[in-house]
Amino acid sequence: MSSFLSVRDLKVHFPTVDGIVKATDGLSFDLEKGKTLGIVGESGSGKSVSSSAILGLHRKTSAIVSGEILLDGTDLLKLSDEQMRRRRGKDVAMIFQDPLSAMHPYYTVGNQIGEAYRVHHNVSKKAARARSIEMLDRVGIPQPDRRVDDYPHQFSGGMRQRAMIAMGLINNPSLLIADEPTTALDVTVQAQILDLLQDLQKEFESAVIIITHDLGVIAEMADDVLVMYAGRAVEVGTGKEILTHPEMPYTWGLLSSVPDVTGDTDSRLIPIPGNPPSLLNPPSGCAFHPRCTHRDKVPGDLCVTTLPDLVPGTRTETHLKRCHLANPDAIFEQEVLPEIAPDLVEEQR
DSSP: OOOSEEEEEEEEEEEETTEEEEEEEEEEEEEOTTOEEEEEOOTTSSHHHHHHHHTTTTTTSSOEEEEEEEETTEEGGGSOHHHHHHHBTTTEEEEOSOHHHHSOTTSOHHHHHHHHHHTTSOOOHHHHHHHHHHHHHHTTOSSHHHHTTSOGGGSOHHHHHHHHHHHHHTTOOSEEEEESTTTTOOHHHHHHHHHHHHHHHHHHTOEEEEEESOHHHHHHHOSEEEEEETTEEEEEEEHHHHHHSOOSHHHHHHHHTSOOTTSOTTOOOOOOSSOOOOSSSOOSSSTTGGGOTTGGGSSTTHHHHOOOOOEEOSSOSSOEEOOOOSOHHHHIIIIIHHHHOHHHHHHHO
16 A cells, blocks of 8 residues: 655755755655654754655745655645645645744734635635634634634643644645644643644544654654654654664664653663764764764774665564664663663563
8 A cells, every 4th residue: 555645765955155954865754644653853853844845845945855755646846836835734734833933923813724724715704714713612722712813922832732733724634744743831731732633633534744852742642753863764663663672772862861750760861972963064974873872882983984774673674773783672672771761671570
């Protein structure tokens, strides 16, 4: 069965006076309808740039975009600006990271949601307003017939995010991209927003891409996970595979920096050493090698000189990792897991 969304060798490069910034450099992934793909990585790894390319948001910039973005068989990169504009918001929609800056402060929430509907449907303002009230009610906004006339600043952070979800889903898009949808929200509201997204996904049968640096969100939402580093995919697999048997040292670092609520409250988090690389001048070989504490387990200077391919790991053909380590699964279980989750290791014994 062919995938609903198929991204192949996507490159998004930005020319600057100092050189080419390779924000995304050869990214490939697939997503089926009704499924959720979680894209995870540190800030600057290329997550949001990739999703913006799917929506065609780099068209009016200096970005050089190449590759294929096949949505239900149609290559979005080959569409004209007008053809892409007709699809944006209708076939593919996005929930932006900061709803306060994404929504216009001078227009009411209902006006902006209704405008997103009228762009793709020949309806009156009255009909668009009724549709906006319906969507606000569906995403859990109390008294939607009254709040529809409020401005974004009159909504709380959680309510603004709900309004953004209503705007994204008002045209029943086949693909929904959620860029850090729970950033800056308290834990209770985060859980409500994630539950809402899952419920609405089942209702609309949308394919969902959720972009985050929060592995808790990934555990809650994602069927499949794509781990990005320095503009490339470094590990791909199901949510269970990535969270329980990761095979890339960068993924180990992400897991080790998450607090364990069942563990020792006095224990310190284990951060990834160093800083993310410059995408203007990335390291040679494996981009993660300057920060990797396991590179001494690879013979010679392979990590420094040779970029590893994205190949199947030790367990399944669908679990892919970009790493030169010969047996990363054993290293994880013997060295990494006892360090980040000693209680879990004790239970297994």
